[in-house]
Amino acid sequence: MIYRETGQFKSSYQADQALFPIAQDRYVIFAxxxxxxxxxxxxxxxxxLNAIVLPFLIYSLAAIGLNILTGYCxxxxxxxxxxxxxxxxxxxxxMTAFPELGFxxxxxxxxxxxxxxxxxxxxPSLRIKGFYLAVxxxxxxxxxxxxxxxxxxxxxxxxxxxxxxxxxxxFGVIVTGPRGDMTAKYYLVVTLVAVSALAAKNIxxxxxxxxxxxxxxxxxxxxxxGVRPLIAKLSAFAVSSFFIGMAGALYxxxxxxxAEPTEAFDINQSFLVLFMIIIGGLGSILGSFLGAAFLVLxxxxxxxxxxxxxxxxAALAAHIEIITVGVLIIGFLxxxxxxxxxLWRIAKEKLRLWPFPH
Amino acid sequence: xxTRRLTTTIVAALLVLPLLSGLARAYExxxxxxxYRTGPYAxxxxxxxxxxxxxxxxxxxxxxxxxxVKINLTACETAYNTKRGVxxxxxxxxxxxxxxxxxxPLSTGITYQLIPKSSxxxxxxxxxxxxxxxxxxxxIFPWVFNFPATYWSQATVFVQYIAEKEGGMxxxxxxxxxxxxxxxxxxxxxxxxxxxxxxxxxxxxxxxxVDHPGQExxxxxxxxxxxxxxxxLMWGWGVMNQVAIKEAxxxxxPMDHFIGVWWSGSENDVLPAGEAAHGYLSGAFHQPGGGxxxxxDIRKYVYDKxxxxxxxxxxxxxxxxxxxxxxxxxxxAIRKAMEIHGTKEVRGEHVRDGFEALDVDEARLTxxxxxxxxxxxxxxxENHEGPGKxxxxxxxxxxxxxxxxxxxxxxxxxxxxPLVEEDSAxxxxxxxxxxxxxx
Numbered sequence: 001m002i003y004r005e006t007g008q009f010k011s012s013y014q015a016d017q018a019l020f021p022i023a024q025d026r027y028v029i030f031a032x033x034x035x036x037x038x039x040x041x042x043x044x045x046x047x048x049l050n051a052i053v054l055p056f057l058i059y060s061l062a063a064i065g066l067n068i069l070t071g072y073c074x075x076x077x078x079x080x081x082x083x084x085x086x087x088x089x090x091x092x093x094x095m096t097a098f099p100e101l102g103f104x105x106x107x108x109x110x111x112x113x114x115x116x117x118x119x120x121x122x123x124p125s126l127r128i129k130g131f132y133l134a135v136x137x138x139x140x141x142x143x144x145x146x147x148x149x150x151x152x153x154x155x156x157x158x159x160x161x162x163x164x165x166x167x168x169x170x171f172g173v174i175v176t177g178p179r180g181d182m183t184a185k186y187y188l189v190v191t192l193v194a195v196s197a198l199a200a201k202n203i204x205x206x207x208x209x210x211x212x213x214x215x216x217x218x219x220x221x222x223x224x225x226g227v228r229p230l231i232a233k234l235s236a237f238a239v240s241s242f243f244i245g246m247a248g249a250l251y252x253x254x255x256x257x258x259a260e261p262t263e264a265f266d267i268n269q270s271f272l273v274l275f276m277i278i279i280g281g282l283g284s285i286l287g288s289f290l291g292a293a294f295l296v297l298x299x300x301x302x303x304x305x306x307x308x309x310x311x312x313x314a315a316l317a318a319h320i321e322i323i324t325v326g327v328l329i330i331g332f333l334x335x336x337x338x339x340x341x342x343l344w345r346i347a348k349e350k351l352r353l354w355p356f357p358h
Numbered sequence: 359x360x361t362r363r364l365t366t367t368i369v370a371a372l373l374v375l376p377l378l379s380g381l382a383r384a385y386e387x388x389x390x391x392x393x394y395r396t397g398p399y400a401x402x403x404x405x406x407x408x409x410x411x412x413x414x415x416x417x418x419x420x421x422x423x424x425x426x427v428k429i430n431l432t433a434c435e436t437a438y439n440t441k442r443g444v445x446x447x448x449x450x451x452x453x454x455x456x457x458x459x460x461x462x463p464l465s466t467g468i469t470y471q472l473i474p475k476s477s478x479x480x481x482x483x484x485x486x487x488x489x490x491x492x493x494x495x496x497x498i499f500p501w502v503f504n505f506p507a508t509y510w511s512q513a514t515v516f517v518q519y520i521a522e523k524e525g526g527m528x529x530x531x532x533x534x535x536x537x538x539x540x541x542x543x544x545x546x547x548x549x550x551x552x553x554x555x556x557x558x559x560x561x562x563x564x565x566x567x568v569d570h571p572g573q574e575x576x577x578x579x580x581x582x583x584x585x586x587x588x589x590x591l592m593w594g595w596g597v598m599n600q601v602a603i604k605e606a607x608x609x610x611x612p613m614d615h616f617i618g619v620w621w622s623g624s625e626n627d628v629l630p631a632g633e634a635a636h637g638y639l640s641g642a643f644h645q646p647g648g649g650x651x652x653x654x655d656i657r658k659y660v661y662d663k664x665x666x667x668x669x670x671x672x673x674x675x676x677x678x679x680x681x682x683x684x685x686x687x688x689x690x691a692i693r694k695a696m697e698i699h700g701t702k703e704v705r706g707e708h709v710r711d712g713f714e715a716l717d718v719d720e721a722r723l724t725x726x727x728x729x730x731x732x733x734x735x736x737x738x739x740e741n742h743e744g745p746g747k748x749x750x751x752x753x754x755x756x757x758x759x760x761x762x763x764x765x766x767x768x769x770x771x772x773x774x775x776p777l778v779e780e781d782s783a784x785x786x787x788x789x790x791x792x793x794x795x796x797x
Contacts (some may be wrong), residue, residue, distance in 0.1 A: 046448070047449060160470070166788055167790070177474040177789075178478055257474065262541055314433040315393065
């Protein structure tokens with residue numbers, strides 16, 4: 001009844017190719033943007049922003065990056081943690097060497113550096129596929145973390161081998177490290193994530209994205225119809241690493257404030273982001289957000305319900321939480337193997353017919 | 359229909375419950391406990407958390423808290439994970455009317471995260487014998503306390519002990535000392551000190567990293583077998599400790615030439631290696647054993663009432679006592695804060711002042727039921743490390759007991775002093791901190 005396209009006529013190609021061709025979708029998106037930009041910062045306190053919303057947004061960005069590579073182009077990658085580390089160390093070196101450039105340009109430059117590194121590690125994808133490629137990217141993960149731990153230049157020869165983000169400002173407000181203003185951090189991250197998501201969505205439905213999907217669905221057929229695998233695969237690695245690098249830069253500089261490579265960027269990061277896109281939905285930008293929300297929010301929500309709500313012992317709650325999250329992941333994948341984004345699509349189709357299904 | 363009603367009830371209950379639990383209570387001293395009872399570091403995290411919690415619960419049961427004000431011990435599980443630790447910090451820092459009064463993160467990674475936050479939120483961090491060594495410079499780190507001694511002091515004490523066994527400082531020349539360390543900020547702490555000691559005394563220094571969590575150390579010990587160092591030092595934590603001791607035993611490395619940091623010397627670390635661990639050494643700043651009057655009070659007031667956090671027969675283990683001594687100094691600092699500020703309703707900033715004026719001497723230790731348990735501690739504005747003295751303890755595998763085998767050594771301050779100055783000055787520069795004056 002409320003979600004029906006009847007009567008919405010398109011009279012130009014431009015209108016027909018809009019990002020959200022259905023009017024109701026547009027209203028929903030505008031409402032979501034209004035809530036995130038105007039209402040969320042007023043409603044939430046520092047704990048919510050710092051412990052829940054920031055990691056959710058930053059992981060969403062990383063998941064968008066990995067989804068481009070794995071979901072759209074079909075190249076499995078286990079190097080996300082390593083690429084996030086590249087972004088983090090790039091922004092750290094840039095912040096300490098060229099602080100006058102300003103924080104946002106530095107984050108974008110770190111993205112480009114990561115894109116270059118990602119392209120380099122994407123070269124093996126031209127020869128190997130599937131599980132074998134996963135192993136090659138796994139090598140990137142271990143090599144990069146080892147490199148940042150081993151070579152003193154990357155952490156400015158700090159005695160403990162950690163990197164600490166110096167205070168950086170955007171429009172005169174500190175946005176990095178513990179002294180940063182919480183609301184400003186939120187606005188910075190949410191803006192970057194929104195712009196990146198929009199860019200990713202547009203790239204994915206354009207010519208480049210169609211090339212990626214052709215390669216994903218059948219690379220030989222794609223080659224025969226004129227898609228060049230070299231360019232398609234490497235561009236997927238580059239674009240994907242660009243977003244992951246930005247996510248890594250924000251993860252370190254804005255959220256954590258200080259990091260050591262072996263813990264902050266270990267293999268678990270790669271798995272976590274991979275699980276996010278599998279649960280959220282491969283080949284879907286919305287799925288990246290849903291997956292990140294599921295894996296970031298669920299453990300904290302469970303913990304808060306059990307420890308603060310029901311007064312469970314903290315250690316017992318931690319064990320129950322591990323079990324519950326695992327069961328929920330399996331449950332969701334059995335109910336809907338294509339991820340949360342697919343559930344959303346089904347809901348939309350049902351809504352179109354409601355209240356008079358055939 | 360029924361299921362729907364049930365779901366509605368559960369959802370409503372979940373929404374209302376947190377609100378109810380937040381209702382006003384009488385003033386309490388909120389002390390968060392960042393535990394780790396899960397993950398690869400749990401074997402060491404559990405006894406510490408038990409000792410810390412049991413002592414504070416004992417104060418609640420025996421004396422009604424500190425000066426009659428109840429302690430609200432808030433446990434939060436970190437799994438030794440920095441991100442979860444920070445989430446715990448954010449979640450507990452505003453708890454209750456007092457807000458969190460002091461944090462004991464028991465993780466170098468979490469400590470590094472909390473150091474800059476502490477001055478913003480005005481909550482002191484008590485990283486007892488771990489964390490950032492240069493935080494002992496109270497002029498630059500007014501909110502961080504790392505008494506009774508730091509890693510750097512401890513490293514120089516080990517060098518002195520080795521020299522003593524070898525027959526004098528001049529005998530160190532040409533010797534080879536290896537460091538097996540957890541490849542993280544924690545394990546890297548002593549490297550710089552040992553490097554300058556190596557330069558000064560002319561021994562050869564060999565650093566061998568072990569990656570988290572430390573279950574795989576074959577290659578490390580193969581290297582030790584090849585290089586044949588005269589002494590091996592270890593900066594390990596969690597399962598890494600037991601694995602290292604077992605590996606050392608399997609290459610028949612002499613245990614009395616193998617010294618662990620004080621986080622690598624508890625019952626959990628040596629028991630898996632059995633008889634082979636006999637003679638293994640580690641640093642210490644308090645006595646092992648559960649025979650002190652304070653332990654009796656814990657048994658009587660906490661365990662006999664069924665409120666104990668752990669097993670009754672594990673009271674007095676090394677890490678249990680480590681947690682206990684941390685709780686003792688923390689509660690004394692709060693007592694001091696109440697005295698200085700003339701109020702029973704203290705806040706984090708008052709407790710900081712309490713820490714800075716802390717003076718627990720032997721007489722006070724006896725009053726607390728811990729005679730000769732640890733070294734007297736006196737903190738000043740510029741020195742947050744306190745005495746910096748360290749002793750060595752040795753494991754007797756037959757009696758299954760640790761015992762102190764040396765006196766407390768003074769650290770080599772001519773080595774650590776300049777390093778602390780340099781490192782804290784670098785922190786001040788990077789984070790634009792203006793050193794405060796201490797007069």
